[in-house]
Amino acid sequence: MLAYIVRRVLLIIPTLLGIMVVNFFIVQLAPGGPIDQIIAQLQGNATEATARIGGAGAGSDIQNPAQREQLRAEAGVNSRYRGAQGLDPEFIKQLEKEFGFDKPLGERFLLMMQHYLVFDFGKSYFRDQRVVDLVLAKMPVSISLGLWTTLLIYLVSIPLGIAKAVRDGSPFDVWSSGLVIVGYAIPGFLFAVLLIVVFAGGRYVSWFPLRGLVSDNWAQLSWWQQSFDYLWHLVLPISALVIGGFASLTMLTKNSFLEEINKQYVITARAKGLTENRVLYGHVFRNAMLIVIAGFPGAFIGILFTGALLIEVIFSLDGLGLLGFEAAIKRDYPVMFGSLYFFTLLGLVMNLVGDLMYVVTDPRIDFEARQT
Numbered sequence: 001m002l003a004y005i006v007r008r009v010l011l012i013i014p015t016l017l018g019i020m021v022v023n024f025f026i027v028q029l030a031p032g033g034p035i036d037q038i039i040a041q042l043q044g045n046a047t048e049a050t051a052r053i054g055g056a057g058a059g060s061d062i063q064n065p066a067q068r069e070q071l072r073a074e075a076g077v078n079s080r081y082r083g084a085q086g087l088d089p090e091f092i093k094q095l096e097k098e099f100g101f102d103k104p105l106g107e108r109f110l111l112m113m114q115h116y117l118v119f120d121f122g123k124s125y126f127r128d129q130r131v132v133d134l135v136l137a138k139m140p141v142s143i144s145l146g147l148w149t150t151l152l153i154y155l156v157s158i159p160l161g162i163a164k165a166v167r168d169g170s171p172f173d174v175w176s177s178g179l180v181i182v183g184y185a186i187p188g189f190l191f192a193v194l195l196i197v198v199f200a201g202g203r204y205v206s207w208f209p210l211r212g213l214v215s216d217n218w219a220q221l222s223w224w225q226q227s228f229d230y231l232w233h234l235v236l237p238i239s240a241l242v243i244g245g246f247a248s249l250t251m252l253t254k255n256s257f258l259e260e261i262n263k264q265y266v267i268t269a270r271a272k273g274l275t276e277n278r279v280l281y282g283h284v285f286r287n288a289m290l291i292v293i294a295g296f297p298g299a300f301i302g303i304l305f306t307g308a309l310l311i312e313v314i315f316s317l318d319g320l321g322l323l324g325f326e327a328a329i330k331r332d333y334p335v336m337f338g339s340l341y342f343f344t345l346l347g348l349v350m351n352l353v354g355d356l357m358y359v360v361t362d363p364r365i366d367f368e369a370r371q372t
Contacts, residue, residue, distance in 0.1 A: 005352070012348045017113075019344050024109050024337065034125050034331050035095050099125065099333075112337060121338030126330055131338040134323060141213055141319030144230075145308045148238050150299055153245040158292065160246070161253025162280070168258060184247035189310035192240035196314070200236060208236050211316035237315045241308060249292065249299075256288040293357060301343075301350045 096102045103111070115122065121131035160180075164173045197203050200210045209215065215229050260266065261284060269279045309321035320339070327335035 005356075008352050008355070012345070012352075015348060016341070016345055020113065020116075020337070020341060021109070023340060024112070025105070027331075027333070027336065028105060030331075032331060033101075034099050034333060035092070035101065037126075037331055038095060116338070116341050119342070121341070122334040124327075124335050125332050127332070127335075131334050134335060135320065135339060135342070138318060138320045138323050141312065141317045142308065142321065144213065144234060145237060145241060145311065145317070145319065146301075148234060149241040149245065150296070152238065152242050153249055153299075154292075154296065156242075157246050157249035158253050158289070161250045162257055162285075164250065164254040165257035165261065166280070168254075180247045180250055183243045186243060188240050188244055189314060191243050192237070192311055192314045195236045195240060209233050213317060237308075237311050237317060240311055240314075253288070253292055256291060257284060260284045260288045290358060296354075296357070301347050 093102070100108060100111075119132070123130050124134060127134060160176065164176060167173050195208075196210065199205060200208050209232065213230065213233055214226070215221075215233070218226055218229055221229060257280075266279060266284060269283050270276075274282070308317075308319060309325055311317070312319045312322045323335065324339055326332070327339070
């Protein structure tokens, strides 16, 4: 087993490197990089755009349109950045040096990966904060959404899937399948809007808060009031996230149980006079739940980092989804690539943990034997 783990860990290295290479060069080829973003800001508000580099550069203090046109004519058009006309070429070079774009593309990538090996993700281009600090600041929101959503989906789907398997073909199985499919068909963001309209003061009642993870006076509350306030804020966003998450896990649980129930060892156990509960939970459960339980780490990672962007926007929750979206729009490369590196690495590690969960759930599984 140790040799298998070592091989999987070593496989993480080329996989992570390949993902970073592909994403790095694709993003570099996309138009509208950080310098283009700065130039675009200069056309509208030069003071704000140049504040982080000391306000230097042509056009930073020119308000007269005639002067701007003269400067545009003097600077010429020999620039690879769209909208760079009217800006001093020396200022563009200063921007390139500030962002590290004065180096060749390959050198920039190697330098970036060298820093990432020691988890040095640098500073955001536009927020003037370290990427690590930004991610840590957003983690409570995303962990709250991901953890509670995953737990609720598992706590509901597994018992429901078992009940459907035991009552396969019954009216309960039919109408519960209908409800699950309807829930799966409703987009989470649409259900979120419905919840706001009905329960958050949109039109009917105002039982739940509309925005944020906690109230403004959360620090002044007692510990039990803080806990209640935190959970109360999560009711609507979690409900919107879990509504469509029951279908796949419920049907997976049902099908896994149906497959195991029809096997010979179950028939033998029943022939021995064991109770139905003893057969289901003493014999069938461990085998049927193998794939379901082992998939928990991957499901958590998926909900944590990919499934909550619109929910964060609708409920004004400043989490990792919103951070990544804004970084992509603004071409904030340190945030984009730093978070990509960290969470890809985390996802690969969670895949390994998922495989190890198979062994924990059923010790009869031996990945080492399968390799030989």
